[in-house]
Amino acid sequence: MNRVGFFGLSLSALALGTLLSGFGAMAQDDVVAKRKDAMKAAGKSMFGTLGQMSRDRKPYDQAEVDAALAQLETFSKSIAPLYPESTKGAPKTGDYSASDKVWEDRAGFESHIADLDKAIADNKSKIKDLDSLKAVFPVMSKGCSGCHETYRLKNS
Ligand code: HEC
Secondary structure, eight states: OOHHHHHHHHHHHHHHHHHHHHHHHHHHHHHHHHHHHHHHHHHIIIIIIIIHHHTTSSOOOHHHHHHHHHHHHHHHHHTGGGSOGGGTTOOOOSSEEEOTHHHHTHHHHHHHHHHHHHHHHHHGGGOSSHHHHHHHHHHHHHHHHHHHHHHEEEOO
């Protein structure tokens, strides 16, 4: 290989590398945005619908309750893949970010996903009216706060 050819090659390899790491950063932002959207949607079901009803701030409606529970069940199963290792150390944007502990103690993080999953599975069929919703709401919402206490950081 002549000199020019060699430099040409390494330059294009460099350009390609830059391009690929650019894509990497974009994909990282995408995943973070996606999981924040998923968390916000779960927030609407858990606190906007179930929480507001259990505080008598919204009329009880079984169809809405069932829809919220179904959404939360799907949500809990979607959490793990939204936290790939490649998003560790992603820029902290918005109100909340994931702590590095998500990846440093993955088993602990996943045990909270399992807790949420169980809290919904164990309680969904118990919710038949306002009183039963009020009885199980604290247990179900603890499935969210249990993880947030350790793995969610408030950005100042
Ligand atoms: C296994 C851990 C875990 C569970 C379970 C969990 N979350 Fe989160 N949540 C996080 C983390 C970490 C963040 C920080 C944002 C991020 O990850 O980028 C977050 C952020 C949020 C946010 C803020 C989103 C934003 O950036 O504005 C809301 C709202 C939220 N969660 C709601 C919920 C609700 C409701 C539940 C339960 C139905 C829940 N979360 C269950 C880990 C969890």
